[in-house]
Amino acid sequence: GQNIDQPTEMTATEGAIVQINCTYQTSGFNGLFWYQQHAGEAPTFLSYNVLDGLEEKGRFSSFLSRSKGYSYLLLKELQMKDSASYLCAPWGYNKLIFGAGTRLAVHP
Amino acid sequence: KAGVTQTPRYLIKTRGQQVTLSCSPISGHRSVSWYQQTPGQGLQFLFEYFSETQRNKGNFPGRFSGRQFSNSRSEMNVSTLELGDSALYLCASSLSPNYGYTFGSGTRLTVV
Numbered sequence: 001g002q003n004i005d006q007p008t009e010m011t012a013t014e015g016a017i018v019q020i021n022c023t024y025q026t027s028g029f030n031g032l033f034w035y036q037q038h039a040g041e042a043p044t045f046l047s048y049n050v051l052d053g054l055e056e057k058g059r060f061s062s063f064l065s066r067s068k069g070y071s072y073l074l075l076k077e078l079q080m081k082d083s084a085s086y087l088c089a090p091w092g093y094n095k096l097i098f099g100a101g102t103r104l105a106v107h108p
Numbered sequence: 109k110a111g112v113t114q115t116p117r118y119l120i121k122t123r124g125q126q127v128t129l130s131c132s133p134i135s136g137h138r139s140v141s142w143y144q145q146t147p148g149q150g151l152q153f154l155f156e157y158f159s160e161t162q163r164n165k166g167n168f169p170g171r172f173s174g175r176q177f178s179n180s181r182s183e184m185n186v187s188t189l190e191l192g193d194s195a196l197y198l199c200a201s202s203l204s205p206n207y208g209y210t211f212g213s214g215t216r217l218t219v220v
Contacts, residue, residue: 031205042198043151045208087151091205094163095141098151 004099006088011105017076020102022088026069029092034062034073037085037101046073048091078106110134112201112212120218126187129215133180133201140182141209142174145196154197157182189219 004024012018022032031050035043049055049064049071061074073086085101113132121127133140142154153166157176174184180201186193196216200209 033208042211042213045210048206048208050206089151094139094156094158095153095166096143096151096200096209097153098143100150 004088004090004097006086006099006102008100009103009105011107012078014078014080014106014108016078017074018078018104020073020075020086020088020104022071022073022099024069024071024088024090024097024099026066029066029090029097031091032062032064032071033089033091033096034060034071035087035089035098037087039084043087046086075104080106080108082106112199112210114197114199114212114215116215117213118216118218120220121189123189123191123219125189126185127189127217128183128185129197129199129217131182131184131199131201131212133182133199134203134210137201137203137210138180139202139204139209140176140180141200141202142182142184143198143200144168145198145214146194151198154184186217191219193217194219 006022034046037043047062054063059076064071083106087101088099089096115130139158141156143151145151155165160176171187176182196214198214200211202209
């Protein structure tokens with residue numbers, strides 16, 4: 001199978017910056033998605049990287065290195081509402097393979 | 109515009125029964141995927157359909173099946189339900205990967 005590793009939990013302070021890392025086995029994947037999921041809700045799309053490098057979208061940025069099987073999600077100017085699970089999902093063959101997710105808790 | 113609609117939202121079934129879940133994608137989206145989410149296993153891919161054809165299937169037993177209709181609406185069926193099938197079943201539709209996959213609110217299935 002494709003091992004996808006991301007930290008289980010992280011905590012950060014409101015207004016700070018946090019980086020959530022994700023590593024995965026590279027075989028068969030063409031790109032990588034990041035999703036946010038609040039407790040009891042459906043995942044919502046944050047970013048998609050198909051090329052190596054950094055994609056910036058407002059307070060959220062995502063980086064991908066396909067050769068290294070490495071990605072990170074950078075969240076700036078953290079807000080309390082950013083407390084959620086963040087799911088790394090390599091994509092290939094028309095399917096997403098989700099990691100277990102990183103639970104982020106933002107404190108005042 | 110309307111999002112991805114899944115029905116029903118909640119379902120309670122007895123072991124051995126079968127169940128059919130429905131998903132209506134965003135208008136214009138021809139790709140529909142199904143995922144199972146449980147606390148222990150996380151989000152796992154079930155299958156993906158595009159223009160009524162199954163393009164990919166995850167590692168689930170044959171009791172799990174699906175189909176897609178000409179209007180892109182999709183159904184998934186689970187036969188001979190087991191307690192371990194209790195989960196949140198999520199459907200996602202996509203115009204193309206560059207635009208991401210949009211998830212529905214899911215159907216929470218409880219097998220007793």
